Each structure stands twice: as C-alpha cells, then as structure tokens.
Amino acid sequence: MRPVVFLGPSLPLSEAQDILDADYRPPVKRGDVLHLEGAEVVGIIDGVFLQSCSVGHREILSLLNRKVRVIGGGSMGALRAAEMGHYGMTGVGRIFRMYASGEVQGDDEVALVFDPETMEPLSEPxxxxxxxxxxxxxxxxxxxxxxxxxxxxxxxxxxxxxxxxxxxxxxxxxxxxxxxxxxxxxxxxxxxxIKKEDAITVLKFIKDVCERR
The missing domain is CATH 1.10.40 (Ribonucleotide Reductase Protein R1; domain 1)
Incomplete structure (x- = not known):
C-alpha cells in the first residue's frame, strides 16, 4: 500500500510526486489520522494551526500503537515528531532537530498562512x-x-x-x-x-523506508 503523506505549502505537489509515489492529503488537522485504514507508513509534513484544531498527540499515538510507521518533518510534522519521539514517531530534517534540541520551541516558528486552493505560501515562516x-x-x-x-x-x-x-x-x-x-x-x-528542503528530506526518507519493507 502506498504511504499516506500530509502535505501543503512546504512543497508543491508536483515536485513531491516526482520524488515519492504516495497518497497525498492536505495539511493534517484534528481527526484526519483517525480515518486512515490500512496505512503502514504515514508522513506528516504540513498541518493546520489556527484554521482549525491541530492534529492531536493521542491521534498520532493511536497510529503508533497499531504499528504504523509515522514520520514527520518540515513543519507540523517536525513539531509533533519532537514531541512524540519517545513514543516511536520518527523525526527527519533540520527543523525537527531544532525542536528536539530545544533551539526553537514555539509552534509559530513554522506557522504561515497559505492559499487553501493553491497551497501557495502567503507569509514567511x-x-x-x-x-x-x-x-x-x-x-x-x-x-x-x-x-x-x-x-x-x-x-x-x-x-x-x-x-x-x-x-x-x-x-x-x-x-x-x-x-x-x-x-x-x-x-x-x-x-x-528550509521547510521546503526538509519536506524533500522527509519524502526521500519515506521512499527509502518503503523500499526496505
């Protein structure tokens, strides 16, 4: 089964598809991961912040408890991976390392506004x-x-x-x-x-994981 990847303004979809064949979904929000059936690998790059409720820690934990490989980086994925690493979520990229080390802490470090139709960023992280x-x-x-x-x-x-x-x-x-x-x-x-660079790193990491399974 193809990996599921939540992607938005960090990387254009066309560029992502050139790197990894995946089931691409819009930026993750509260409740989205609870409806994934049969997924073995889930990548979280982008997620919503103030537009609606952010993806919760317990939701990610439910995937990990089902032995789903959850990989994050770039934006919301980096933040959640730093918070959930001790439960088994895998973090990838420079921004993840900055959160994990405590160099950055606030959610707003990676937050931006974007066009919901085109996913084009309208502000700078x-x-x-x-x-x-x-x-x-x-x-x-x-x-x-x-x-x-x-x-x-x-x-x-x-x-x-x-x-x-x-x-x-x-x-x-x-x-x-x-x-x-x-x-x-x-x-x-x-x-x-850097968010775009990390998004590419996440996709390449997922590709390697899938090829090894």
Whole structure:
C-alpha cells in the first residue's frame, strides 16, 4: 500500500510526486489520522494551526500503537515528531532537530498562512528567517546584538504578517544605512527555504523506508 503523506505549502505537489509515489492529503488537522485504514507508513509534513484544531498527540499515538510507521518533518510534522519521539514517531530534517534540541520551541516558528486552493505560501515562516540571521552572523555580516534585535522584533509580529518584505524592512531599520546594503546582498545570495528542503528530506526518507519493507 502506498504511504499516506500530509502535505501543503512546504512543497508543491508536483515536485513531491516526482520524488515519492504516495497518497497525498492536505495539511493534517484534528481527526484526519483517525480515518486512515490500512496505512503502514504515514508522513506528516504540513498541518493546520489556527484554521482549525491541530492534529492531536493521542491521534498520532493511536497510529503508533497499531504499528504504523509515522514520520514527520518540515513543519507540523517536525513539531509533533519532537514531541512524540519517545513514543516511536520518527523525526527527519533540520527543523525537527531544532525542536528536539530545544533551539526553537514555539509552534509559530513554522506557522504561515497559505492559499487553501493553491497551497501557495502567503507569509514567511520564522524558522527560515532565524536560520538566515544565524548564517549572516556567522559570516560576520551582522553582529550578535543586531541578530537578536531583528529576531525579537520578527517574533513580536503576528505570524500571518511575517513576510520577506517586513523582515528586510526590520533589518534595514535595525542595521542602519551603513550595514543594510551588505545584509540585503547576503539575503539575496543566501536565502534558503528550509521547510521546503526538509519536506524533500522527509519524502526521500519515506521512499527509502518503503523500499526496505
């Protein structure tokens, strides 16, 4: 039986289908996994946050108790895998490791708003911006104080309003004219969609699991 994968704005469906033949479902919400019949492998990448109730821990535990292999990463999957790892859920990817280590904690780090018809992201997940700031600091493009101030201001913004344009505006205001240009160039050259990268990692991991079964 094909694996079931809950996917949304983290990766376009067409790209996912090129990687893994699966039964793709929209972002997981409360109750969705309770209706899976016969699934042996379930991948959770995207899930809803405020649009409706999020997938519950007990629901995932019910799958694990039925010996279903549950694999998560990228977004909601990374968060739940970090919380449910000691019950047997498998976490994959950088964002999962950040949650598991405690480097990030809030649900809103991976939250974004998206078009429910096209799944196109309409805001930017904070975790992508956090990683970009860390890399800019390590490259000596910004100082540690500026990094902390920019991140703090972005965290204070309600997640649907977190966009790349807002992020760059905050950075320019914080850094001032002298340093803003260098940061803009660094952003243009080094921005990466970590959620997308992790979604691809999850699908490749599931493919490997299925081939080994």
């Amino acid at each position: 904070l975790v992508n911006l956090r990683i970009l700031l860390d890399e800019a600091w390590m490259a000596d493009v910004i100082g540690d104080e500026h990094r902390a101030r920019i991140l703090s201001e972005m965290r204070s913004i309600y997640y649907p309003r977190r966009t790349v344009a807002t992020f760059l505006e905050v950075a320019r205001r914080t850094l001032g004219d002298k340093n803003a240009g260098a940061f803009d160039r660094f952003f243009a050259d080094n921005y990466r969609d």
